[in-house]
Amino acid sequence: MNWINSFEIICYLLTALLVTDIVRKKNWDELSLFFSAALAGFALELLAVRLTGIYHYSSQYFISIGWVPNQFPFFGGLMWGGVAVAALRLAKKIRLSQGLTALLAGWLVVSMDFLLDVAAIRLNGGFWVWEGRPITLAINHHMFMSVIWVNFLGYLFETPMIVYLNQRFWQRQLRPKSKLLIAVVTVAIGLAGVAFVGIASAASLKLNQLTDEWFAPLVFLTLWGFIFLISLWQVVTKRTCLTFKEPKDWIIFIFWAAIYGYCLVALEFLGIFKAVPAYRFFAYFLCLLTLALSLASERRELTVKEQCLPG
Helix, strand or coil: CCHHHHHHHHHHHHHHHHHHHHHHCCCHHHHHHHHHHHHHHHHHHHHHHHHCCCEEECCCCCCEECCCCCCEEHHHHHHHHHHHHHHHHHHCCCCCCHHHHHHHHHHHHHHHHHHHHHHHCCHHHCCEEECCCCCCCCECCCEECCEEHHHHHHHHHHHHHHHHHHHHHHCCCCCCCCHHHHHHHHHHHHHHHHHHHHHHHHHHHHHHHHCCCCHHHHHHHHHHHHHHHHHHHHHHCCCCCEECCCCCCHHHHHHHHHHHHHHHHHHHHHCHHHHCHHHHHHHHHHHHHHHHHHHCEECCCCCCCCCCCCC
C-alpha cells in the first residue's frame, strides 16, 4: 500500500474514533463544530481546485468527490472537521478569551500542517500538486519548502472563524433544544466560514500579487508568532495551571500522535530531516508540544493559597 492510501485509511479511522467519542460523551457542541468545519472543508476545497487553478489533487485516493482534475479526497473534508475539534480540545486547556482560544486552535492545526504539507507534496507523486511550483527545500517569501504561504494563512482564517462562531452559539446557559435549530446553525456556521475564508483568501492572493508574494508570509508569521507568545505568556504567568495528574483524554492523544507520527516517519523517509537538520528540531518541538498539551489538564479546584507546581 502506498503512502497516500495509508494516510487516507489512518484519517478515516481517526475521524471514526473521534466522532464515536463525541457521541459517547454527548458533546453536541463538538459534534456541531465537526460538521460545520467538515462542510466548510468540502466546500472550500472543491471551490478552490475548481476556481483558483493553483493546485489539483492526486487521482490515487480510494474515495474522491468531483471530477478529474477538480476532484477532492473524501477523507479530507472529514479531517477538516476532525482537526477543528481536536485542536479546540487542546486550546481550551489554556485560559484565553474566546477569540484567542479560536486562534490557538488554528495555530495548532497550521503547526501540524508545517510538517504534513511538506511531506504530502513529495510522496507518491504528491497528495496534491501546486501548479508551476518546483519541489525544492528552499524557504523564502514565495514558499516554505515548496508549500505556498497562502496555504498556511488559510488555516488561520478557516479554523479560528468556525471555532469562534461555534463557541459563541454554544456559550448560552440554556442550550438549544431544537434539533432543527442546531442543524440550521451548524450549516450556517459552515457557510459563514466558507464565505469568510473565500473573501480573505481572495484578498490575500491579490495582495500577494501586488507585493511579489511578501504579504502572505509576513502576515502569517506575525500571527503565528503572536498566538504562540500570548499562549505561552498565559501559561508562564500561572493564570493557567496545567497538570499531568488528572485523567487523560486518550482519544485526542491518539489523534495527534497518529498524525504527527505519520509526518515524522515520512519526513525521515524522504531524507528532509537529514538535508535540513534545523527542520527536524522544529518538527519534533511541535510534535512534543502538542502531545504534551494533549496529556495535560487544567488543575481543578485550586484554593487561594495553592500555587501551581510542575506536573
